Amino acid sequence: MARKRVIIRDHTAEANLFARRTFFTLVGIALLISLLISNLYYLQVTRHTDYQTRSNGNRIKVLPVAPNRGLIYDRNGILLAENRPSFSLEIIPEQVEDLDATLAELSTLLGISADEIEDFHHERKGQRRFKPVALRTRLSEQEVALFSANQHRFPGVAVEARLTRHYPQGEVLTHMLGYVAKINKKDLQKLTEAGEEENYAATHNIGKQGVEKFHESLLHGKVGYQEVEVNNQGRIIRTLDFKPPVPGEDLVLNIDVRLQQVVRQQLEGYRGSVIVIDARDGGVLALYSNPSYDPNLFVHGISSKDYRALLQSPDRPLINRATQGQYPPASTVKPHMALLGLEQGVITPQTRMFDSGSYALKNVERKWRDWKKWGHGWVDVTRAIEVSCDTFFYDMAFRTGIDKISDMMSELGFGDYTGIDLYEESDATLPSRGWKKARYNQAWYPGDTVNVGIGQGLWTTTPLQLAKSVTTLVNRGRRFVPQLMRGRYVNGELVINEPKELPPIQLRNPENWEIVLDAMYGVVNREHGTGHKAFKGTHYVSAGKTGTAQVVSMAEDEEYDAAKMAEHLRDNAMYIGFAPYDNPEIVITVAMENAGGGGSQAAPIARRVMDYYFDGAKPELVLNNDAAQ
Known part of the structure; x- marks a missing residue:
C-alpha cells in the first residue's frame, strides 16, 4: 500500500513573501504617482507660461x-x-x-x-x-x-x-x-x-x-x-x-519757402538752378532746380505712364541741377583764379597787360579769342575781373601752371562733394595731369591749362560747389559746409545745429582777399562792369561775377550766333554774387542752361531774388542785352 506524501506549508514564509511583494508594488505605484504628479507640476506650474502662450497663439x-x-x-x-x-x-x-x-x-x-x-x-x-x-x-x-x-x-x-x-x-x-x-x-x-x-x-x-x-x-x-x-x-x-x-x-530746415517760391517764379520757362546760402553759417536758404515735378506722385505709387513721361522728358526733371548738374564754371571762377595768381606771385595788383582780342602760345598755331572781338586794351587784375577779360586769365593760367591751379581750386571746394545733407550730388570734374592720364590716357598740354584759366575746357562744376566756393571767398578763407537741416525738436524744444566748418584757407598775404572782393564789387557797381546794368538802382550794395559758358567749341574764325544754333547748343548763363558787400548775409548762384549771356540772363534773376530778400520787392529790371560775360 503506497504511502501518502504530506506537504507542510510554511505560512510565515508566504506571509513574508506577500508582504515584500506588496511593499515593492506600493513603492512602484508611489513612484509612478510621484512621477505623474511631478510631470503635472512641470506642465501646469513650471511650464505654465510657455504652454499658455502656445495656447493663446490660437487667439492672441x-x-x-x-x-x-x-x-x-x-x-x-x-x-x-x-x-x-x-x-x-x-x-x-x-x-x-x-x-x-x-x-x-x-x-x-x-x-x-x-x-x-x-x-x-x-x-x-x-x-x-x-x-x-x-x-x-x-x-x-x-x-x-x-x-x-x-x-x-x-x-x-x-x-x-x-x-x-x-x-x-x-x-x-x-x-x-x-x-x-x-x-x-x-x-x-x-x-x-x-x-x-x-x-x-x-x-x-x-x-x-x-x-x-x-x-x-x-x-x-x-x-x-x-x-x-x-x-x-x-x-x-x-x-x-x-x-x-x-x-x-x-x-526744421534752413530753407525759407517764400524765398524758394520767388526763385521758382524767376526760373519759370528755363532749365537751371538757383541756390541761396547764408554767408554767415552755410545754411541753405533756397535750392531750386527747374524743371521740377510733384513728389506726391511717388508717395502712393506713380503710374507707369507718368514715370515714363518723367524719364523720357528732354528737360530731365528728375535731375537735381543744383547738386548734380555739371557745367563749365566759365568766367565765374576768374575771381578764384585771380586769388591764386596773386598768392603765387604770378601777378600783382599793378600787373598790366594789353588785350588785343586774342591770345597765342609760342610754337602753337591756334589762337584763343577774347569774348570781346577787339579786346579790352590795357587791363590789370581788378579791371580784368570787372570786364571779364579772357586774355588776361589765359596768360595768367599758363604762367601759373595746372598743378597749382588744381591744388588751389581743390581747397576752394571744386572737384569734390560739398558735404550737404543730400545723397544726390555729383563731385563734377577738377582737371589735373593725373586725372587726364587716368581718364583719357593722354598727357597734359599747355592749351589745356589756357582753357582752364577761364573756367572752360575739361573743368566742370556743380552750382552748389560754386556757391560753397563763393562763401569761402566772402568769409576770407573760412569754409562752411552747406546744410539744409537747421535743427530738430527735442522734448518740444528746438535745438539748433552748430554750423559745420572745414579748416580755413590761410593766405600768405590776406590782402589778396580784399583785392578779389573789390573787383567783384566793381563788376556790379562800376559802369564798365559786366553786371552793372542788371543791378543798377538797388538800395543795397552787392558784388558778383557773371559767366557765359560755351557748350560746344567753335573754330577761331567762327562767329557765335545763337539764332542759327540748336537750342541745346547755346551758351549757358552763370552768375555768382553776394550782399551786402561790407557785411555779407547771402551768397547766390544762378545757372541757366542754353540761356545766353550771364550778364543779360542770369544776373537779372539774381537781382530779383536779392530784391525780395532785402525788402520783399519785385521791381522791373533793366536787362543787359549785350554779350558780356
Missing part, C-alpha cells in the same frame, strides 16, 4: 504699430512735409484661398484696374505671405463704404486707415526735400543688413530722395506693438496690451 496676436513720421518745417515754421489720413485696400495673401478669383471680384466691385493688379503682384513678390500688400491706396469714402458692406465676402482683405506723407508745396521743394515711397526689395535688403528690418515691420514707405532719405533715421521713429485677441476669422475682438511707437523727430 502681436501686431507691430507704425510710428508717425516726423514733420518737416522751414525756418519760419511753415509746414513742408505732413502726414495725412488715408484709406487703403490691403490683402494678406496667406489668408486668401483663391487670390485670382478674389482680385476679379474686387475689380468688379471697386473698378480695380489691370495696372493696379499688376503692381500688386509685383509688390507681393517682395513680401512674405503673412504681410498685407496694398491693392489700392487713397480709397474714397464711397469706396470704403461699398467694400465695408461686402467685406464678409472677402476673407483676408481689409480696409486700413493710415497716415501718409503729403507735400503741401508740391514741386517747389522736390529736389531738396525729396519724397517717400514704398519699401522695395533693395530697401528691405539694406534694412536687414543694418539690423533695422524689425523697426520697419509696420512701415510701408521709406525716404527715397532728398532730406527724406538723408535724415531717414531721425524722421522714421521706433516701431510699437499691440497684443490683440482675435476670433476664428482673424478679426480683432479686443486689445490686451499696447506698447506705443516712438514718433519720428520733427525737423
Whole structure:
C-alpha cells in the first residue's frame, strides 16, 4: 500500500513573501504617482507660461504699430512735409484661398484696374505671405463704404486707415526735400543688413530722395506693438496690451519757402538752378532746380505712364541741377583764379597787360579769342575781373601752371562733394595731369591749362560747389559746409545745429582777399562792369561775377550766333554774387542752361531774388542785352 506524501506549508514564509511583494508594488505605484504628479507640476506650474502662450497663439496676436513720421518745417515754421489720413485696400495673401478669383471680384466691385493688379503682384513678390500688400491706396469714402458692406465676402482683405506723407508745396521743394515711397526689395535688403528690418515691420514707405532719405533715421521713429485677441476669422475682438511707437523727430530746415517760391517764379520757362546760402553759417536758404515735378506722385505709387513721361522728358526733371548738374564754371571762377595768381606771385595788383582780342602760345598755331572781338586794351587784375577779360586769365593760367591751379581750386571746394545733407550730388570734374592720364590716357598740354584759366575746357562744376566756393571767398578763407537741416525738436524744444566748418584757407598775404572782393564789387557797381546794368538802382550794395559758358567749341574764325544754333547748343548763363558787400548775409548762384549771356540772363534773376530778400520787392529790371560775360 503506497504511502501518502504530506506537504507542510510554511505560512510565515508566504506571509513574508506577500508582504515584500506588496511593499515593492506600493513603492512602484508611489513612484509612478510621484512621477505623474511631478510631470503635472512641470506642465501646469513650471511650464505654465510657455504652454499658455502656445495656447493663446490660437487667439492672441502681436501686431507691430507704425510710428508717425516726423514733420518737416522751414525756418519760419511753415509746414513742408505732413502726414495725412488715408484709406487703403490691403490683402494678406496667406489668408486668401483663391487670390485670382478674389482680385476679379474686387475689380468688379471697386473698378480695380489691370495696372493696379499688376503692381500688386509685383509688390507681393517682395513680401512674405503673412504681410498685407496694398491693392489700392487713397480709397474714397464711397469706396470704403461699398467694400465695408461686402467685406464678409472677402476673407483676408481689409480696409486700413493710415497716415501718409503729403507735400503741401508740391514741386517747389522736390529736389531738396525729396519724397517717400514704398519699401522695395533693395530697401528691405539694406534694412536687414543694418539690423533695422524689425523697426520697419509696420512701415510701408521709406525716404527715397532728398532730406527724406538723408535724415531717414531721425524722421522714421521706433516701431510699437499691440497684443490683440482675435476670433476664428482673424478679426480683432479686443486689445490686451499696447506698447506705443516712438514718433519720428520733427525737423526744421534752413530753407525759407517764400524765398524758394520767388526763385521758382524767376526760373519759370528755363532749365537751371538757383541756390541761396547764408554767408554767415552755410545754411541753405533756397535750392531750386527747374524743371521740377510733384513728389506726391511717388508717395502712393506713380503710374507707369507718368514715370515714363518723367524719364523720357528732354528737360530731365528728375535731375537735381543744383547738386548734380555739371557745367563749365566759365568766367565765374576768374575771381578764384585771380586769388591764386596773386598768392603765387604770378601777378600783382599793378600787373598790366594789353588785350588785343586774342591770345597765342609760342610754337602753337591756334589762337584763343577774347569774348570781346577787339579786346579790352590795357587791363590789370581788378579791371580784368570787372570786364571779364579772357586774355588776361589765359596768360595768367599758363604762367601759373595746372598743378597749382588744381591744388588751389581743390581747397576752394571744386572737384569734390560739398558735404550737404543730400545723397544726390555729383563731385563734377577738377582737371589735373593725373586725372587726364587716368581718364583719357593722354598727357597734359599747355592749351589745356589756357582753357582752364577761364573756367572752360575739361573743368566742370556743380552750382552748389560754386556757391560753397563763393562763401569761402566772402568769409576770407573760412569754409562752411552747406546744410539744409537747421535743427530738430527735442522734448518740444528746438535745438539748433552748430554750423559745420572745414579748416580755413590761410593766405600768405590776406590782402589778396580784399583785392578779389573789390573787383567783384566793381563788376556790379562800376559802369564798365559786366553786371552793372542788371543791378543798377538797388538800395543795397552787392558784388558778383557773371559767366557765359560755351557748350560746344567753335573754330577761331567762327562767329557765335545763337539764332542759327540748336537750342541745346547755346551758351549757358552763370552768375555768382553776394550782399551786402561790407557785411555779407547771402551768397547766390544762378545757372541757366542754353540761356545766353550771364550778364543779360542770369544776373537779372539774381537781382530779383536779392530784391525780395532785402525788402520783399519785385521791381522791373533793366536787362543787359549785350554779350558780356
